[in-house]
Amino acid sequence: xxxxxxxxxxxxxxxxxxxxxxxxxxxxxxxxxxxxxxxxxxxxxxxxxxxxxxxxxxxxxxxxxxxxxxxxxxxxxxxxxxxxxxxxxxxxxxxxxxxxxxxxxxxxxxxxxxxxxxxxxxxxxxxxxxxxxxxxxxxxxxxxxxxxxxxxxxxxxxxxxxxxxxxxxxxxxxxxxxxxxxxxxxxxxxxxxxxxxxxxxxxxxxxxxxxxxxxxxxxxxxxxxxxxxxxxxxxxxxxxxxxxxxxxxxxxxxxxxxxxxxxxxxxxxxxxxxxxxxxxxxxxxxxxxxxxxxxxxxxxxxxxxxxxxxxxxxxxxxxxxxxxxxxxxxxxxxxxxxxxxxxxxxxxxxxxxxxxxxxxxxxxxxxxxxxxxxxxxxxxxxxxxxxxxxxxxxxxxxxxxxxxxxxxxxxxxxxxxxxx
Amino acid sequence: xxxxxxxxxxxxxxxxxxxxxxxxxxxxxxxxxxxxxxxxxxxxxxxxxxxxxxxxxxxxxxxxxxxxxxxxxxxxxxxxxxxxxxxxxxxxxxxxxxxxxxxxxxxxxxxxxxxxxxxxxxxxxxxxxxxxxxxxxxxxxxxxxxxxxxxxxxxxxxxxxxxxxxxxxxxxxxxxxxxxxxxxxxxxxxxxxxxxxxxxxxxxxxxxxxxxxxxxxxxxxxxxxxxxxxxxxxxxxxxxxxxxxxxxxxxxxxxxxxxxxxxxxxxxxxxxxxxxxxxxxxxxxxxxxxxxxxxxxxxxxxxxxxxxxxxxxxxxxxxxxxxxxxxxxxxxxxxxxxxxxxxxxxxxxxxxxxxxxxxxxxxxxxxxxxxxxxxxxxxxxxxxxxxxxxxxxxxxxxxxxxxxxxxxxxxxxxxxxxxxxxxxxxxxxxxxxxxxxxxxxxxxxxxxxxxxxxxxxxxxxxxxxxxxxxxxxxxxxxx
Numbered sequence: 001x002x003x004x005x006x007x008x009x010x011x012x013x014x015x016x017x018x019x020x021x022x023x024x025x026x027x028x029x030x031x032x033x034x035x036x037x038x039x040x041x042x043x044x045x046x047x048x049x050x051x052x053x054x055x056x057x058x059x060x061x062x063x064x065x066x067x068x069x070x071x072x073x074x075x076x077x078x079x080x081x082x083x084x085x086x087x088x089x090x091x092x093x094x095x096x097x098x099x100x101x102x103x104x105x106x107x108x109x110x111x112x113x114x115x116x117x118x119x120x121x122x123x124x125x126x127x128x129x130x131x132x133x134x135x136x137x138x139x140x141x142x143x144x145x146x147x148x149x150x151x152x153x154x155x156x157x158x159x160x161x162x163x164x165x166x167x168x169x170x171x172x173x174x175x176x177x178x179x180x181x182x183x184x185x186x187x188x189x190x191x192x193x194x195x196x197x198x199x200x201x202x203x204x205x206x207x208x209x210x211x212x213x214x215x216x217x218x219x220x221x222x223x224x225x226x227x228x229x230x231x232x233x234x235x236x237x238x239x240x241x242x243x244x245x246x247x248x249x250x251x252x253x254x255x256x257x258x259x260x261x262x263x264x265x266x267x268x269x270x271x272x273x274x275x276x277x278x279x280x281x282x283x284x285x286x287x288x289x290x291x292x293x294x295x296x297x298x299x300x301x302x303x304x305x306x307x308x309x310x311x312x313x314x315x316x317x318x319x320x321x322x323x324x325x326x327x328x329x330x331x332x333x334x335x336x337x338x339x340x341x342x343x344x345x346x347x348x349x350x351x352x353x354x355x356x357x358x359x360x361x362x363x364x365x366x367x368x369x370x371x372x373x374x375x376x377x378x379x380x381x382x383x384x385x386x387x388x389x390x391x392x393x394x395x396x397x398x399x400x401x402x403x404x405x406x407x408x409x410x411x412x413x414x415x416x417x418x419x420x
Numbered sequence: 421x422x423x424x425x426x427x428x429x430x431x432x433x434x435x436x437x438x439x440x441x442x443x444x445x446x447x448x449x450x451x452x453x454x455x456x457x458x459x460x461x462x463x464x465x466x467x468x469x470x471x472x473x474x475x476x477x478x479x480x481x482x483x484x485x486x487x488x489x490x491x492x493x494x495x496x497x498x499x500x501x502x503x504x505x506x507x508x509x510x511x512x513x514x515x516x517x518x519x520x521x522x523x524x525x526x527x528x529x530x531x532x533x534x535x536x537x538x539x540x541x542x543x544x545x546x547x548x549x550x551x552x553x554x555x556x557x558x559x560x561x562x563x564x565x566x567x568x569x570x571x572x573x574x575x576x577x578x579x580x581x582x583x584x585x586x587x588x589x590x591x592x593x594x595x596x597x598x599x600x601x602x603x604x605x606x607x608x609x610x611x612x613x614x615x616x617x618x619x620x621x622x623x624x625x626x627x628x629x630x631x632x633x634x635x636x637x638x639x640x641x642x643x644x645x646x647x648x649x650x651x652x653x654x655x656x657x658x659x660x661x662x663x664x665x666x667x668x669x670x671x672x673x674x675x676x677x678x679x680x681x682x683x684x685x686x687x688x689x690x691x692x693x694x695x696x697x698x699x700x701x702x703x704x705x706x707x708x709x710x711x712x713x714x715x716x717x718x719x720x721x722x723x724x725x726x727x728x729x730x731x732x733x734x735x736x737x738x739x740x741x742x743x744x745x746x747x748x749x750x751x752x753x754x755x756x757x758x759x760x761x762x763x764x765x766x767x768x769x770x771x772x773x774x775x776x777x778x779x780x781x782x783x784x785x786x787x788x789x790x791x792x793x794x795x796x797x798x799x800x801x802x803x804x805x806x807x808x809x810x811x812x813x814x815x816x817x818x819x820x821x822x823x824x825x826x827x828x829x830x831x832x833x834x835x836x837x838x839x840x841x842x843x844x845x846x847x848x849x850x851x852x853x854x855x856x857x858x859x860x861x862x863x864x865x866x867x868x869x870x871x872x873x874x875x876x877x878x879x880x881x882x883x884x885x886x887x888x889x890x891x892x893x894x895x896x897x898x899x
Contacts, residue, residue, distance in 0.1 A: 001809060037821065087821035099805070103819035106812035107805055125861045127727040134700045135729065137886035137893045141863045148867050154881050154894045179898050223697055224890035251895075264825075267654070 002105040006031040006081070007324040008317070009098050009112035011088050011265065014043020016297020017118035018071035019310040023317030024116070025078045029324050032080045032317075033110060035100055037087045041075065042068040043120060044143070045306065047150045050171055052198075056307040067306060083108070091115060091269040093290045113324035116316050117266055117280065117288070117295040121302055123168075124258040126220075131163070131255075133220030133229075142168040142256035146175065155179055157252025161229050162186045163217050167195035167304060167395075169256025174203035176254075184250055187231055188213045189238060192369045194258075195395050196304055216240055217253070226251050259302045269293065276345040277301040284348045284360040284404075285329070286316035294320045301347045301363075304397055308363065312347075329354035335407055340415030342366045342373075344394065351412065357405040364399070364414050366392045372419040375400055379408045392416055424448040424587075426618040427607045429594055429630055432460020433570070433763050434755065435622040436577035437770035443584035445774070445784035450616075451578070451586060452609050454593035454626075456888050457848045458578040458841055459571060462624050463763060464851065465699070465731030467648070467688060468679060469662060470504070470566040471764045474529035474537055475672070482741040483532050486761045489768035490564055496767060500576035501796035502569060503680045509565035509662035512545055512556045514715060518666040519557040525666070526560060537562050551657050551717050565662050569680045570763055571851040572796065575841070577766075580794040582840045584787075589614075590841075591889070594623075597633040597752075604634075604751035618782070620753040620773060625696050625734040627756050636746065636754055643696045643732040644759070646688025647705040652859050653682040655724035663716050672760075674712040676720060681854065686713050686720060688731070699730040726859045733759045741765075743772065745780060753777070797835045797853055801827035822872070823865040825858025833869065837876045844877065846870060847887040870894075 007029040010017045013036030024032045040046065045053070048064030055061055058070070075082065086102040098110040123141040140148075140156055146168065148154040160176050162169045165188040173183045186204060191214045193200055204211050212231065218240045219230040232245040261279040263271075272281045272289035279300040280288040286296045296316035297309045322328045335351040346364040362377065373392045377385040377400050384406040392398060400414065426442055428435045431453035442449045453460075470493050473486030497504035513519035522539065529537040538561045545559050546552055582588060592611035597619060599605055606615045621630045631637040658678065665673035676686045689705045710722050736742065736757030744754040753773060758765075778784060800808060800818055811818040817831035836843045836852035843849040846856070846869050855869055856862030862869070870893065874881040885891045 001805070037824065085820065087824065087827075089827065101808065101812060101819050101821065103812070103816040106816075106819060107809040122860045123863050125726075125863060127725060127861055130706060130722075130725060130728060132701045132703050132706065132728075134698075137891040140866075144863045144866055148870075148894065149898045152867055152871065152881065153898045154867075154870070155896050155898045156894050158895055218703070219700070221700075224888065225892060264654075 002108040004033065004108060004110045006033040006110060007113050008032045008116060008320045009110050010034045010116040010118055010317070011091070011098065012036065012043065012118035012120060013038070013041040013082065014118065014120050014297065015045055015068060015071070015306050015309050016120065016299070016313040017043070017116070018068065018075060019313035020116045020118055020296050020317030020320065021080045022071060022074050022078060023314040024321035025080050027318045027321035029321035034075070034080060034082045035086050035088055035098065035110065036082065036084050039085055041072050041082065047147045049150050050175070053306050056305065057310055088265060091117070091265045091293070093269050093293060096292055114292045114294060114320040116320050117293060117299050118297050118313065119262045119265065119299045121259040121261045121298040123255070124260055126255050129257050131217055131220060134222055136222040136224055136226050138222065138226035138252045139220065140252070140254055142166070142172045142254045145254055146172055149175060149179065155181070157181060159184060159250045160252045160254060161217070161248055161250045162254045162256060164188065164256035164258070165194045165200070165211060166256040166258060167199050169254065170195055170199040170203040172254055172256065173209050174207060177207050177209065183209050184248055185210045185212055187215045187217060189216045189234060190214070192393065193395055197393070218242065218245055220253060226253055229253055259298065261299045261302065263299060266295065266299070274345065274349055277347065281349045282347065283350050283352045284315065284358065285319035285352070286312065286348070287319060292323060301345065304395060308397060311361065312363070329356050336411040337362065338411050338413045340413040342368060342370060342416040343414050346414050351402070351404060351407065353404050353407060357403065360402045360404060362400050362402050362414065363397050365394055365397055366416050367394065369393045370416065370418060374417045374419050376415050376417060377402055378413050378415070379411070382408065384412070388419070421606070422450065422612060422614040424450045424614055424616050426620065427452060427614055427616045428620045428622060429607070430460060430622040430624055431455070431458040431578060431588065431590065432463035432622065432624050433574050433577070433766035434624070434758055434769050435460070436574050436581060437766040438620055438622060438773050439581040439586045440577045440584070441770035441774045442784070443581045443586045444786060444790045446787055447784045449586045450589055450614055451581070452589045452592050452594060452607065452614070454591070456591045456844055457851070458588065458590070459574045459851060460624060462731055462734055463574050464571055465729055466570060466646070466760065466763055467675065467677070467685060468568055468570045469677065470568050471761055472534045472562055472564045473532050473761070474534040474562055475525065475667065476532050476761070478528065478531035480740060481743060482761055482765065485741070485765040485768040485772060487533050489765045492767050493566065493568070497568070499792050500580055500794045502573050502576050504566060504568045505680060506564060506566045507661050507678065509562045509664050510540065510545060510549060510559055511562065511664045511666060512552055512559035512716065513666055514553050514555055514557070516557065521666055522558070522560055534562070536564065549659055549661060549663065551659055551719055552663070553716055553718055567662070567677065567680050573763070575852060576794050576796065578841055579839065580791070583791050583794065588841060594630060597630070599634060599749060602748055602750055604749070618751045618753065618777065620755070622755050622758070624758060624762070625732055627734065627754070631754055631756070634749060634752055636744070636749070636752070639756055640737045641696070641756070642692050642735045642737050644735045645691040645693055645730050645732055647701050647709065647730045648685060648687030648728065649706065649709060649722055649725045650679070650727045650729070651684035651686065651721070652724045652726050655684055656721045657717065657719040658684055659717060665712070665716060674709050676713050676717050683726070686722065692735070696732065699732060701728045701730050727861060735759050743776065745776065797832050800829045800832060822868050823855035823858065825860050826854045828853050828855040828865070830872065833872055834876065837873065844873070845885045845887050846873065846893065849873065
């Protein structure tokens with residue numbers, strides 16, 4: 001078997017892997033290797049040809065390819081090594097190895113001092129949410145339709161219904177319209193938007209595409225190709241009200257019903273997985289339950305902004321490098337991060353109090369939309385960080401900055417409180 | 421006009437098994453099917469179980485053929501490289517009332533000449549199947565109930581028949597059968613007329629419509645829908661054996677079992693319907709599966725589902741498996757009532773049909789150059805690291821993983837497309853190598869498979885279908 005030795009091995013060359021590899025190199029790791037299954041770097045951003053990336057990080061609006069190009073340029077100028085067309089089959093924690101397969105070298109064993117998981121996520125499918133009906137051609141996840149149009153120049157349909165108001169769904173509504181298709185409606189099960197508000201404005205409102213909240217697709221019709229869908233409003237328990245079901249003719253259904261972190265490799269390496277995010281449990285160094293395995297980006301939790309992914313992945317890369325070089329912070333105490341009122345999950349899931357005083361950016365999502373909210377982090381009754389928000393929404397990530405020196409006790413609770 | 425000795429109508433399990441059996445003889449055979457791919461309709465959407473026949477109606481042709489077929493599979497699957505496992509089935513009695521029924525079921529198995537059904541105590545069952553409802557009182561164990569890859573079984577039968585000289589005319593719906601002086605003259609298809617001596621109607625769901633062409637439709641086919649769930653191979657609650665409910669007078673009920681590829685299969689419903697094409701799933705149907713199967717395996721996690729599908733069993737009215745030859749129509753063989761046991765009995769039916777033809781005076785002579793074996797597509801993911809290394813060295817395309825969920829390589833997909841009776845559509849690739857059958861359901865590999873198919877078949881990507889013609893996947897180039 002072909003052997004490669006390195007300090008930090010990064011699995012995945014999308015935005016997370018790129019930022020992690022660059023940070024690891026900058027921190028001083030000598031040999032950093034990105035293993036990527038695609039024929040080029042950039043991950044899903046390669047098919048995201050729309051603008052909207054980089055507003056927080058670069059203070060300008062970039063397309064997906066423009067955004068990742070800034071990183072790939074740095075990857076090559078810094079001398080990060082890249083193994084393309086290489087599918088990782090196994091991550092072994094005890095041997096610190098990554099087994100991958102590649103046309104050129106065949107089976108390849110990468111031996112690393114630390115490993116960063118940056119495999120991203122996959123789309124939830126029509127079958128995952130059990131939408132009844134037939135199984136004709138013309139049913140796509142929004143992301144695969146996006147790949148077909150933007151990378152393979154193939155148009156998937158003419159008359160479109162989209163289920164789910166996630167960001168990819170709304171962006172595809174605009175994209176299909178620009179390509180001359182008729183997007184009949186976007187259907188959303190919840191009574192609120194799943195994605196970013198700005199995407200509703202720019203992708204739906206600007207093109208007069210109706211958004212039907214509290215509705216769902218109850219049945220797909222069509223033998224060989226989709227002929228239409230039945231759409232019905234739902235009651236407070238999200239059950240369709242079948243008396244109000246209506247037929248909507250279309251030839252294509254796109255599903256934008258959520259993303260699932262892709263953790264088959266992590267699970268096989270016995271990394272602890274958080275049941276809420278479906279991603280690894282991590283601390284502020286983005287270190288998983290296995291000392292030498294780090295994780296970042298959408299493999300940990302699904303982000304709405306790539307800018308956050310880059311920031312979070314830099315942490316992973318930096319500390320993976322420090323572990324590889326033997327200069328990892330000395331752990332004094334482990335603090336559990338607990339979710340309080342209207343908080344669905346946090347990332348990181350735990351904090352390490354070390355010999356260094358750190359400012360940690362703690363990301364979290366709320367359970368339900370609310371206006372006039374105070375976000376707090378508290379240890380017992382003592383509030384150690386807080387911030388006011390006019391509005392919070394499950395589709396938009398929140399964050400609080402926490403100084404580890406201020407933490408007392410063994411746990412910290414994150415809450416979104418209603419302001420009177 | 422094409423000329424042959426035998427036309428087999430239908431390239432499902434039964435048609436392909438008959439064709440393979442006939443290919444042992446010096447006789448010209450053409451298999452015709454309306455679909456573009458071999459594999460039939462009912463043959464590709466069922467519970468993928470090779471039955472023992474323990475619960476058949478004793479004394480019937482169905483009982484005779486199922487019971488005879490089951491022991492044939494060990495050798496057949498070795499010869500034809502078909503994934504097959506004898507995992508066994510259990511029949512747990514959850515209520516006292518069900519427990520009382522066990523002796524009757526065992527006695528019926530005995531009358532079907534299935535002698536190896538055993539009683540199991542509650543403890544034995546729970547040890548065998550820890551996820552079973554703990555209220556179980558006891559049950560039966562049927563060791564030879566087995567699981568198979570139904571797609572590969574039919575492909576293997578067809579490919580082996582092809583290797584032995586059988587021709588396949590696919591995408592060719594039969595529109596008429598011509599007779600002359602009480603004899604078969606020819607079969608008319610959308611792709612031309614075939615002059616023939618024998619016609620074997622193994623058209624499954626459509627066998628009544630074929631029989632009507634020669635005035636032999638003294639029955640109707642009623643489609644009985646069965647809906648199923650497939651669960652992720654990493655689902656939280658798995659069973660090791662085929663877990664069957666105690667049947668009621670109305671239905672055999674809904675089961676849970678592993679598939680040959682490690683997923684869990686849960687279902688089916690049994691719903692008679694007038695349409696022979698409506699394969700939709702429904703909320704009511706799927707909910708009824710959940711309710712019934714939780715009775716057997718309380719922790720079954722249907723949220724781990726990666727797909728749901730429906731199959732249509734070609735039930736016969738009046739009921740029962742029938743084999744018919746007619747004094748007033750020489751050369752015509754009619755098969756009807758091939759239902760849920762059809763996959764199992766297909767190989768025995770192949771032998772039975774040929775035997776009956778020989779008895780009726782068909783002078784088929786055995787060949788001495790019959791090729792008995794067929795090599796399947798090498799599965800990269802199932803090889804040891806050493807073998808994987810060799811494979812990539814010999815053919816670098818084994819190093820290109822196209823379907824990440826099931827670890828399917830480009831080399832496997834090319835083999836599926838290029839082999840005889842190869843894949844022409846995205847679903848046909850999926851049925852041969854499982855690209856797109858994993859948890860993302862083709863979200864990632866689907867667009868790549870379209871590209872590979874277009875390249876290999878030398879057509880534009882717009883011409884690639886999901887399945888049969890009409891199931892177009894895209895409408896042209898983006899602007």
